[in-house]
Amino acid sequence: VGVVRRLADLADTQFIATTFRPEILKVADKIYGVTHKNRVSFINVVSKEQAMDFIEHDQTANAS
Template identity: 75%
Template sequence: MKQLSGGQKTVVALTLIFAIQRCDPAPFYLFDEIDAPLDPQYRTAVGNMIRRLADVANTQFITTTFRPELVKVADKIYGVTHKNRVSHVHVVSEEAALDFIEHDQTHSA
């Protein structure tokens, strides 16, 4: 395991979680930036797999991301803003989310 890259470790962990999900599904899964160490083609594949599993197994997947591939397969997208030390959660459109991601990536490069 020590010789695997971060993306490879992520794929192994997700494979285990998805295998368990097929045998003993939970009503929902919460993933925090699972796509961060992955290359774009693997982010797309993971997003498509999550979409299929959500549709077929009637399971909810909640993910946090700053990448467009998972946003494109989402049913709902929420934005979180902070003002006066208080978080506000609101539904955003796919277009607004993708604009935010593009803006975030151009300013952090």
């Protein structure tokens, strides 16, 4: 995570990552959520809190 942040800051570059890892969310500047309805995908900006809630719910659901 630290390497990606340093590279982004030094090279004025952006990285796009798909993840369910909370450590990546903690350093993200912007987080997008993808939802599906009627076989159509929708992309929206979400808060870090919303993303963390989603990850925690996903991990809890998959733990059983």
